[in-house]
Amino acid sequence: MLRQDFTVNSLLRVTTKNEIIKFDLGRDKDEYKENLEQYSSSINSPSFKIENVKITKINSKSVFYTDLPEEHYCIKKISSDMKRLYKIRTINRDDISEQVLRILETSSDYGIIRVDIKSFYESISYESILGKLKADKLLASKSLGFLNDLLALKSQGLPRGLSVSPILSEIFMRNIDFKIREIPGVYYYSRYVDDIFIFTSKEYSLVEEKLTSLLREYNLKTNNKTFVHNIPRVCISSKFEVSFDYLGYKYIVTSNMYDKKRVVSVVLSDDKVRKIKTRIVHSLIDRAMTKNSTTYHKDLLEKRLDVLSGNYPISSSKGRTGELKGGIFYSNRLVNKSGVFEEFNDFLRRSLYSKKNNFFGRAMRNIPSSEKLNLRNVCFKNGFVNKKYISLTDKEMSTIKRCWENKNHKKKV
Secondary structure, X not given: OOOOXXXXXXXXXXXXXHHHHXXXXXXXXXXXXXHHHHHHHXXXXXOOOOOOOEEEEEOOEEEEEOOOHHHHHHHHHHHHHHHHHOOOOOOOHHHHHHHHHXXXXXXXXXXXXXXXXXXXXXXXXXXXXXXXXHHHOOOOHHXXXXXXXXXXXXXXOOOOOOOHHXXXXXXXXXXXXXXXXXXXOEEXXXXXXXXXXXXXXXXXXHHHHHHHHHHHXXXXXXXXXXXXXXXXXXXXXXXXXXXXXXXXXXXXXXXEEEOOEEEEEEEEOHHHHHHHXXXXXXXXXXXXXXXXXXXXXXXXXXXXXXXXXXXEEEOOOOOOOOOEEEEOOOOOOOOOOOHHHHHHHHXXXXXXXXXXXXXXXXXXXXXXXXHHHHHOOXXXXXXXXXXXXXXXXXXXXXXXXXXXXXXXXXXXX
């Protein structure tokens, strides 16, 4: 039987580098345990309740969080227990993307259905899913009591931002996933959170109709990003090109063949291109608007552009072996047309020498010409092709990311 208590050791098992830094747990395991002891005692106190969850707005959606370590650990430990009790698998988006590409490369005809579920977390009844957990009798009554505390939040659906919500959404979607796979004509189905992808062997419009009807039964709606298309079998007489975005990539499916495979170009999705360009702009503005700038500010801008154009370590969860890597190559490894990275090079240079008489153009004039000359050497394509790697600490990465998370840079560029 899975132990679901809130002991020091059980809290230590769910601790990552993020908690060690955020809650200043110390320098070694003994110090971690010493600090976790007080959180364990607090959670196990008969009077403990989760009642200090706060709310903020991000992109017009309500996001919930707690700054109290004991509440954070309580919620995270329950999430970990539910994940094991319900055997929730962590889905690797790279695996899904590669599977999609391999099927796209086949020469046969198929239908594609790609939909986003609108307001995913907000559409799932928290009270209803909590009722299911109670009926299943897998989760300890103490943990169910803590989850019951969250009803006081009166959130619309699952409380976005809390670690329990992704797990609860997967429990909710399990039966729906099964039913979608059973729709006649569906021969490949994947879902990454709220993003659904289907290959069909029958007329795609019939499958789409059944899918929409099924989602509606569970009070789920699709948004305006829905993409449906029929891809014909490759033949000499037909010429076509179809493109769509999915999980950070843009797939461009053609009627051409190479080495017995359909030619499919993979580039960055429009959203990802926009995100990288926005971070370039924010990095430049942060440097340009720094009063009494020093060598530190100059170096910080160079590091930010190095991170955007290179690859770097990612903090891994406790127990994971090997170093996780992210960046221009490791986060986009399926890209087989590298021209977009040259586009970033051009964008950076045009931004540095912008002659526009607006906020951004005037700000760029504050960056010395000598610095601009050096920044012209930043090469996104080189970072992708040669897997340029930058070794950084978590603290350094936190400083680098700070201006990208700042919502105040909304001036017209």
